[in-house]
Amino acid sequence: MVKISKEAALAYHENNRPGKIEVKPTKPYHTQTDLSLAYSPGVAYPCLEIQQTPDSVYKYTDKGNLVAVISNGTAVLGLGDIGAMSGKPVMEGKGLLFKIYGGIDVFDIEVAEKDPEKFCEAVEKIAPTFGGINLEDIKAPQCFYIEDRLKRTLDIPVMHDDQHGTAIISAAGLKNALEVAGKNIADVKIVVNGAGAAAISCTKLYVALGAQVKNIVMLDSKGVITSDRENLTEQKKLFATDRRDVHTLEEAVKGADVFVGLSKGNVLSQDMIRSMADSPIVFALANPVPEISYEDAMASRPDVLMSTGRSDYPNQINNVIGFPYIFRGALDVHARAINEEMKMAAVRAIADLAKQPVPDVVNDVYHVNDLTFGPKYFIPKPVDPRLITEVSAAVAKAAMESGVARTPITDWEGYKQHLRELLGQETKLTRKLHDTARLHPQRVVFAEGGNPTMLKAAVQAKAESICQPILLGNPDRLNRVASRLKLDLSDIEIIDMRADNEQGRRATFAKHLAEKRAREGYTFEEAYDKMYERNYFGMSLVEQGDADAFITGLYTKYSNTIKVAKEVIGIRPEFKTFGTMHILNTQKGVFYIADTLINRHPDEDVLTDIAKLSAHTVKFFNEEPVIAMLSYSNFGTDAAGSPVKVHKAVAEMQKIYPDLAIDGEMQVNYALNKQLRDEKYPFSRLKGKDVNTLVFPNLSSANASYKLLQALNPEAEIIGPIQMGLNKPIHFTDSEGSVQDIVNITAVAVIDAYVEKIKNNKQ
Ligand SMILES: NC(=O)C1=CN([C@@H]2O[C@H](COP(=O)(O)OP(=O)(O)OC[C@H]3O[C@@H](n4cnc5c(N)ncnc54)[C@H](OP(=O)(O)O)[C@@H]3O)[C@@H](O)[C@H]2O)C=CC1
Ligand SMILES: CC(=O)C(=O)O
């Protein structure tokens, strides 16, 4: 668990530039024309359009993607009434979260006004700027009046997040925790500590889900709220208990099934948890210090199902799991409000997501590989990339069905796709690959079926209809791994090659290999022995037409895979070698890089082959190759060193392909800077062209370069290694490849296999 010190938190906020958010232009602004369009005189036209047709404000401005996070600082986290300006770091923090999780822009607005009437007037006056309003950290009971009024007077979604965001997430958490505990919401005894904005709204939602008011005891700073207490607010009256046997928290939690804390830090003791019923659910949600620390609660008894509001412990119940996606869905249909139906849809979507297999990125962030639904995981993690598609779509749909949407969504798959692209989870490049593969899914053998990453990739590729997977491995072992990871293998073929006896395929494959390599010293017995190895057997399945493509590499060294591929599959007759390419999708465009894995010290002939293979592969991805052959000198400036072989390979390529855009040798900065290159070397064949393909002079430089780019740009999408030059679609993965990397390379292998089939049918 990461522990946060005061010094670290202050330095984080102070360093680089003070604060956490900034405003960025989204339109070009470099030329005089740009500026005349952005501001006067051009800007007058959209102004007049909006005057004529008010709804066109969504078309010409950022209103539809802009949320105001507004607070008066009266209940900032659990710090209390610290004033409007002191709450600004929290509101900026919400701005950051809205942006990274929902792609939503935020202005944080701190209003120094405690009077609810005057506060509402201020909000009403600035509302035209925004597509939605997130009220934050405003204390009870004033927050109830403020939200009710603004919902009535404004025609955009208004949500007090401490009330409803918290209610939605904690209700989803409660639903799932009760399932883990095997209890029914209608029967459980619930203690709610706190009777403020969050507590009242959460409890209302639990009741809407089936909890019984008679089973609820609520407490505020004065103790248990009993029906005979005087001066209770309307909201507190709703949950005042008729019981007279409980006065304190200690008495209230005795025998209770659920404790929900939305009050103050350190008010619940270990003894109190010990006095609760079996499998007690403890949601200690006060921030930043929970009602009881995670460690103390877990140490109190083994069967406790524990949540806090903090990101540094399991089962975080924090409204960050909801607000970015609830507002995203509401904004995208230009909703007039966020209503009960939309909230319930969000509860269901969040609760359901926790039961689905967890994507790798989530496991990676938490340095685990086995998050599955249960006591330590009953609420999705905030970093789960599916939250945006599942929750936003559910909320948008509910807005449409309940009649508050101004603009309907009709293409839901397209909408989810747009959301994934908005957050950079998926780019057009990956999408295009997956969509193309889906048109003609092929049979793909996954060599290391027992490896959790490869198993997940195979199941995901099947779920996305990219391929029909075939897994190599021992079926019992694979099923065990699958059941641990909660993966369904029922429709997936598993081949146990060790059980494949002499009459079976192993003998056929061995015979074929022995015949093919008879003049290279192979005997049948030797080949039969080799067929025990997954790479020999798997590649033979493809070679013999029992499968269409093969994915391997997580367990084996490239040198071994290369050797087997050369023996079983062979290099295409027109080439001396084969190679690999990586595709980098960067902010500056898509780049194809070769040869990243195979040829250590290519001579000029091998470099020529790599250039040819690269040109083929780039065309395979429907792009026109513009190839720079790289070195440390430019166009012959070093006439004696290693650039000479690059120079010769370029000459050869230019001779064979008079129309191909290829040149070199050149340094990488000349390759990537067209202006610099054209000025200094105007004779180049690449004049006026943007290079998209970089052929490196040797394996060290290519491999180090793509790994460097990957390490420096964790956000950049990288697809590869893509094999080029073997007779069949045999593809490799990096030993540290993620599920997504393998699914991507599977899509490439499927397209490769399909193109191969078409070519063969034509011949
Ligand atoms: N994890 C999450 O996602 C979220 C957590 N929270 C946390 O919940 C807490 C409350 O926030 P919010 O509802 O906005 O604030 P409010 O100011 O509206 O409510 C605070 C409530 O806590 C009660 N209270 C204070 N001290 C105690 C105590 N010792 N025992 C029992 N009740 C007590 C107050 O009682 P009284 O009515 O008598 O004043 C009041 O009802 C904060 O710590 C906040 O950080 C809030 C939103 C989301
Ligand atoms: C999380 C949150 O909104 C709060 O603690 O107030």
Ligand SMILES: [Mg+2]
């Ligand atoms: Mg809050």
